[in-house]
Amino acid sequence: MSMAADTLVEVLRARAREHPGRCAYTFLEDGDAEASSCTYGELDARARAVGGLLQAAGAAGERILLLYPPGLDFVAGFFGALYAGAVAVPVHPPRFQRGLGRLRRLAEDARPAVVLTTEALLAKAGAHLARDPVLGQLRCLSTDAVPDGCAEEWRDPHRTSADTAFLQYTSGSTSDPKGVMVGHGNLLHNLGLIRDACRHSADSTFVTWLPPYHDLGLIGNLLQSAYVGARCVFMSPVAFLQAPRRWLAAVSRFGGTTSGGPNFGYELCARKIPSEQTAGLDLSRWQVA
Numbered sequence: 001m002s003m004a005a006d007t008l009v010e011v012l013r014a015r016a017r018e019h020p021g022r023c024a025y026t027f028l029e030d031g032d033a034e035a036s037s038c039t040y041g042e043l044d045a046r047a048r049a050v051g052g053l054l055q056a057a058g059a060a061g062e063r064i065l066l067l068y069p070p071g072l073d074f075v076a077g078f079f080g081a082l083y084a085g086a087v088a089v090p091v092h093p094p095r096f097q098r099g100l101g102r103l104r105r106l107a108e109d110a111r112p113a114v115v116l117t118t119e120a121l122l123a124k125a126g127a128h129l130a131r132d133p134v135l136g137q138l139r140c141l142s143t144d145a146v147p148d149g150c151a152e153e154w155r156d157p158h159r160t161s162a163d164t165a166f167l168q169y170t171s172g173s174t175s176d177p178k179g180v181m182v183g184h185g186n187l188l189h190n191l192g193l194i195r196d197a198c199r200h201s202a203d204s205t206f207v208t209w210l211p212p213y214h215d216l217g218l219i220g221n222l223l224q225s226a227y228v229g230a231r232c233v234f235m236s237p238v239a240f241l242q243a244p245r246r247w248l249a250a251v252s253r254f255g256g257t258t259s260g261g262p263n264f265g266y267e268l269c270a271r272k273i274p275s276e277q278t279a280g281l282d283l284s285r286w287q288v289a
Helices: 008-018 039-054 072-083 100-110 119-131 149-153 184-198 215-228 237-242 243-252 265-273
Strands: 023-028 035-038 063-067 086-093 115-116 139-142 166-171 177-185 203-206 231-235
Touching: 008 039, 008 072, 008 184, 008 215, 023 039, 023 072, 023 215, 023 243, 035 039, 035 072, 039 072, 039 115, 039 149, 063 072, 063 100, 072 115, 072 166, 072 203, 072 215, 086 100, 115 119, 119 139, 119 203, 149 203, 149 215, 166 184, 184 215, 203 215, 203 243, 215 231, 231 243, 237 243, 243 265
Parallel strands: 023 231, 063 086, 063 115, 086 166, 115 139, 203 231
Antiparallel strands: 023 035, 166 177
16 A cells, blocks of 8 residues: 555555455354455445435444444444544443443543444344433444445545544543544554554465454454455454364365454463364464464
8 A cells, every 4th residue: 555545444445446246354153154245345435424414414424333243244344434534433332231331431531422233232232221311312223224326325535644533542441431533544654554564465364353443453453454455354352262263163164364363362272272173274374363
């Protein structure tokens, strides 16, 4: 990717023009079967549809809370917020009722104009959110119900490298969540350093189970793959924790070249995968761990 790009929106738009049919993301719903994939062209169209919806809702320039489980809807919601000229705020969906306190404190700090989510999660959590004095005031939009035709309503927000792309919050496990403003220029510079250090290219294949809400899962995998025009195969952390072999099986099946995680992930594989279950695993293409 030429450094002429000033924003992540320009990066994805260029990918969609250059290679619209190239697979961008594959999500493994249960960690085993290939549940769903999207190409760069399809992702660009979905991001424009979500962006058009947000622009029509008057949310351009506002903070957008992303309340999704891991999956393609999260990716479309994240890019859709950026396409709208808004600021994405990724957050791990709470286990209702548990976790509402942290989500409330985060919302009080970020002051989002809109919550993006899925119809399924809204049906499950909507009543809990509505009863909360802070969260109940937020407008929720289900992006999986947004018609593709909304893409025609999208207008380029013409953001610059100085504009904020997203807010990255701490876990808030020991104190109130604290957010860091990540600018488009900051983000592209970081992605360029990761690409150079790891020698990533369009021929790379990323495989990850890391949460998409924080630095390594979001920037080091989901956004890095788009930055270099590669493919990212991902699953939820829960799918990996339930059966650690799923991680290595995905690396083997999709020819993963970049994959990794914290030490406990490798230790879990060493302890939980019997030797007879390693037969047939081919990790020979794995270059960056």
